[in-house]
Amino acid sequence: MKIIGIVAEYNPFHYGHLYHLQSARRLTEADCVVIVMSGNYTQRGEPALVNKWARAEMALLSGADLVIELPVAYAMGSAEYFAFGGVRLLDSLGVVNAICFGSESGKIENLQKIAAILADEPEEYKELLKAQLSGGLSFPAARQKALSCYLRDKYGKDRHTRLLKSSNDILGVEYLKALLRLGSKIEPVTIGRVGSGYNSTELRGKFSSATSIRKVLSINQWRYAKKLLESSMPTESLSILEREIELGRGPVFPASFGPSIISLIRRMSADELKGLPYMEAGLENRLKLAADRSGTYEELVNNITTRRYTATRIQRILFSLLIGLDSGIFGYFNSLGGPAYIRILGFNRTGRRLLSSIRGRTDLPVITKAADFKTSDIPGATEMLSLESNATNQYVLGCENPYFRTSGSDFTHNVINIDSSAKDA
Template identity: 40%
Template sequence: MNVLGIIAEYNPFHYGHAYQIKTLKKQTNADYVIIAMSGNFVQRGAPALLEKYTRAHMALKGGADLVLELPVLYASASAEYFAKGGVSLLHNTGVVTHLGFGTENDNLSILQKISDILLKNPLAFQEHLQQELKNGLSFPAARAKALETVFSVTESDDATEVNHILASPNNILAIEYLKALASLSSSIQPVPLLRKGKGYHDTEMSEGFCSASAIRKHLHDLNTDSADRNLEHSTMPEYSFELLTQYPHTLLFEDDFSQLVHYKLLTESPDALATYADSSPELANRMYRARHSFTSWSQFCELLKTKNTTYTRISRLLLHLILNIKSTDYGFLKTDTLTPYFKLLGFRKSAAPLLSSFKETGKAPLITNISDAENQLSADARSLLQLDITASDLYHLALTAKGNQPPLNDYRHPLVIIP
């Protein structure tokens, strides 16, 4: 049995995602597709546009057979931890045979070479990286420059491609997926797929293949009441567009959580701020000094970003503030137990054989009802799950603050099940 695994956010699910599932399933001759999907918060350090069960429903309508929630500890993390969590989740199912992912460069050979250097971390690369950091480059820019220098010596034919490859978030994630597979000694086969249409960061709306960033910006710029969700059908499959237009809640964006962030900034010391994931003593001091200039989440990110501190890193840090995720939280689980449970969001009834096989081969408990998790999980696993529950509660808090009826919490929300 071939089972395709995909790590995704579907924020929201559009034509590019449907194309990816269909094409990769055909390429891998997969019998089933499992999605490891971010919950209510996503990797760029922001709330998801739509809550997780609606997005899982979109994925199932779009060809997925089973959707698992990627724990928020990893879903809200940098590319390295996001990839580690997602790959570990799929690897631990024991049934996934292929990992599919989108890239702007499907040359698996060069992606693998970059991955090997980053994983082995040779002395020459370390020295070049430290030198570029001393020169004032941000970590991503310094890493790209160091890799290009190492490649110019060992892989001269590929050296000119390195900077171009590392300029794309999808390529960076692809490299991190390869690193994670290697660190787990996983037998899962990587399958890159060239991205179609607009780039990851492109915010221009257009017909057909359009980036999720463009769709979010379009919706943000509109009045987000349900009557005004006039997103063009050409950007999303009909089923996805229908779920969006019928969504019973307000769409959420970063600034809807501004008051929570401001409260944390006003009540934490610089030393405490430095303990959060993606923080540092220098950044914590800057945040503390600027706290009275805070007007919104997005404004504060713009205020604090510098040449070597990106907007996305600051946004993730602000998210970690309100979720209470500390740097030390990424070290308490061993590599083979990064994902000590599988939280099911939904599945197809026709995928019953996959679910049965999964229950037999999975290296962790499958959670279909959180009330039963207390007896299924270790103390560390319960702590990880509690972060997911708290994240959903805060997401629901923002919805109710905007006048929405309180959504069902994680204890009461039913699984999404389609034929």
């Protein structure tokens, strides 16, 4: 049996995701597709449009067999941490043969070359990176320049670093780097992008980005948005989205957390802010100043963002603050080697069968019911699950319907069980 893994957010699940999932299955002749999916927060540093259970359901109804949660510290992490957390989970399952991810070109060799340098971090490269960073560039921009210089110094030319300009390729390189770092036997497979880039804000039918879908939802009534989204999302996903909106459990937008986050920063000292992930000296004062001057989430992010401090990085800091993730606990997780457990969000019949083989192969505990899980024996598991639950308990405060704002759903929600798989059907 061939098993492939995909790391994804599905925020929300659209035709581009469906295309990727189906291509991955076909290309690799996979019998089973495992998704490692972000929970209630995403790599952009912001809360997801609808909660993780709804998004896992979307994935399962569109062909995924098993959905595993990427713990929030990694789900909200920079590309390096996001990819590392995802690959580490897939690797820890002990059954996954290949990982499939999208890239601009669909050619893996170019990405591999860069990944090797980044995994290796030769001294010359490190010096170049330091120089670029001290020039005031953001990390992604500095890294691209440093790599380009390094390749030119070394080989007299550089054909590859332009790859580091697209989010897809940046993630691709990070997946490859993580595989190298873990000495994983999982085979990397990449699928070329069709349709809009990750950040495109305009709806384009089957090729619409998740960003553009969220934008449609943020500015339109559901009745109208639904019509617009029919050509961009599979029917099953759209129905789930509709159900969540009708219940008042979604859409959840970052803006609704603005007053809470501003209130929090105003209550804190600059020194206390220093302890957050992705901070650096001086940024704490920018945060304090911006919180004093801003009345909304959008203003807050804009008032902090510069060329050096990207909006995504600022968003990660703000929501890390909200959910109670500090650099100490994040460092602790990483010192343990990443995710401390395999937390199942949902499965179909194929996925459920796979779970048994996973249980026999993995070193990590498998959680299907968090309330029954004894975390005490596994280093970091208590802290990781507790952070996950705290993150959810803040996330639900963004629901329009107060009924869904209660705490504890991480311990009370049942795993999603779709009792028929694409293969069985």
